[in-house]
Amino acid sequence: MSLPHAILTALLEKPSSGLELARRFDKSIGYFWSATHQQIYRELGKLEQDGLIRALPAGAPARGQKKEYEVLPAGRDALTAWVSGSDAPRPVRDPLLLRLRAAAVVGTGGLEEELRRHLDLHRSQLAEYRAIEERDFPPERDGEEDRLRHAVLRGGIGLETFWTEWLAETLTALGERNEEKERKRRQ
Amino acid sequence: MSLPHAILTALLEKPSSGLELARRFDKSIGYFWSATHQQIYRELGKLEQDGLIRALPAGAPARGQKKEYEVLPAGRDALTAWVSGSDAPRPVRDPLLLRLRAAAVVGTGGLEEELRRHLDLHRSQLAEYRAIEERDFPPERDGEEDRLRHAVLRGGIGLETFWTEWLAETLTALGERNEEKERKRRQ
DNA sequence: GTCACCATGTAAATAGTTACATGATTTG
DNA sequence: CAAATCATGTAACTATTTACATGGTGAC
Numbered sequence: 001m002s003l004p005h006a007i008l009t010a011l012l013e014k015p016s017s018g019l020e021l022a023r024r025f026d027k028s029i030g031y032f033w034s035a036t037h038q039q040i041y042r043e044l045g046k047l048e049q050d051g052l053i054r055a056l057p058a059g060a061p062a063r064g065q066k067k068e069y070e071v072l073p074a075g076r077d078a079l080t081a082w083v084s085g086s087d088a089p090r091p092v093r094d095p096l097l098l099r100l101r102a103a104a105v106v107g108t109g110g111l112e113e114e115l116r117r118h119l120d121l122h123r124s125q126l127a128e129y130r131a132i133e134e135r136d137f138p139p140e141r142d143g144e145e146d147r148l149r150h151a152v153l154r155g156g157i158g159l160e161t162f163w164t165e166w167l168a169e170t171l172t173a174l175g176e177r178n179e180e181k182e183r184k185r186r187q
Numbered sequence: 188m189s190l191p192h193a194i195l196t197a198l199l200e201k202p203s204s205g206l207e208l209a210r211r212f213d214k215s216i217g218y219f220w221s222a223t224h225q226q227i228y229r230e231l232g233k234l235e236q237d238g239l240i241r242a243l244p245a246g247a248p249a250r251g252q253k254k255e256y257e258v259l260p261a262g263r264d265a266l267t268a269w270v271s272g273s274d275a276p277r278p279v280r281d282p283l284l285l286r287l288r289a290a291a292v293v294g295t296g297g298l299e300e301e302l303r304r305h306l307d308l309h310r311s312q313l314a315e316y317r318a319i320e321e322r323d324f325p326p327e328r329d330g331e332e333d334r335l336r337h338a339v340l341r342g343g344i345g346l347e348t349f350w351t352e353w354l355a356e357t358l359t360a361l362g363e364r365n366e367e368k369e370r371k372r373r374q
Numbered sequence: 375g376t377c378a379c380c381a382t383g384t385a386a387a388t389a390g391t392t393a394c395a396t397g398a399t400t401t402g
Numbered sequence: 403c404a405a406a407t408c409a410t411g412t413a414a415c416t417a418t419t420t421a422c423a424t425g426g427t428g429a430c
Contacts, residue, residue, distance in 0.1 A: 097339050205383090
């Protein structure tokens with residue numbers, strides 16, 4: 001139920017074609033709700049059928065032709081209604097935590113390397129978010145209307161901060177564990 | 188690809204029936220990889236077919252009868268191999284962030300209430316994790332073999348801490364926004 | 375013996391991923 | 403015009419969720 005509303009939000013900010021949406025998802029909304037271009041095309045078709053969006057009139061609507069969509073009033077209403085809906089909080093569902101837990105039972109294989117790889121990735125994601133924050137939300141110029149967008153970005157920053165700290169901590173703990181093993185092996 | 192390995196891990200810790208697994212998922216592994224009993228039954232069937240687990244011999248294997256499974260050597264090997272595998276880090280994919288982002292475009296409906304509800308839920312989840320930590324990982328008694336399990340739990344604690352802080356912060360920001368609106372309205 | 379609950383399962387729908395097909399436009 | 407890239411789309415598969423079906427066991 002989330003993808004169509006993600007698309008409506010993106011289209012309200014700026015009418016776009018399917019591929020443009022896919023690219024913008026990579027840059028902003030996709031940070032917390034990713035989608036492939038196939039998902040997006042399928043969903044655009046459904047939204048058009050349901051009368052929530054429409055294709056902007058263009059020359060010939062053919063296969064290789066760009067097709068731009070805009071949100072209709074019904075679409076805006078649907079999004080407004082959805083905003084006050086409710087979900088259960090999502091549990092994390094991260095395979096890395098699962099691998100760690102499995103490692104507690106069958107032993108850590110090349111897991112440390114994977115943790116370091118993730119640490120690097122999360123660090124650069126964090127740097128990217130901070131750059132966006134500096135660019136789009138400079139201190140003392142945070143207008144009322146942007147506070148929600150800023151809150152979402154702070155969510156991303158908080159999450160990446162958590163991951164980098166946790167990964168660094170966990171790598172340290174693993175390192176100590178290996179040192180203990182080494183000591184035992186040498187005795 | 189994660190669910191079968193979650194099940195193998197749980198079964199290695201203790202041979203169980205499908206429903207027992209479903210219940211144990213609710214309490215430990217399910218905190219970061221949830222699954223319904225239907226998913227678990229189906230996956231148990233596949234794992235048995237693939238020769239990674241087997242049903243413990245019991246009286247009559249009938250419909251309403253409990254059926255316990257244990258992991259075979261091939262299953263342990265498969266899990267060991269999987270531990271050193273690799274995934275891309277999961278982006279968050281949380282509808283709440285999406286609603287917030289949508290609210291930046293069509294206005295915040297009853298969203299504040301939803302944020303408060305989530306804050307409560309995350310607070311009690313955090314309290315639960317901390318209770319588990321005190322019970323299972325008392326200071327100075329943290330054996331080498333439990334360090335990985337403790338790391339996973341600290342992951343949960345870190346995430347819940349992030350959410351409670353972010354939600355509290357965001358509610359404050361929303362409150363200020365509303366006060367501004369109030370002031371404007373009164374002028 | 376019936377009601378509540380334990381236990382296993384089937385079926386159908388929705389969501390998401392991966393691989394590939396096809397036409398249009400731009401660039402050398 | 404050939405190659406690269408833009409753009410839309412189909413198909414098949416895997417994963418997840420939701421609703422329901424069926425039998426077994428123990429408490430009253």
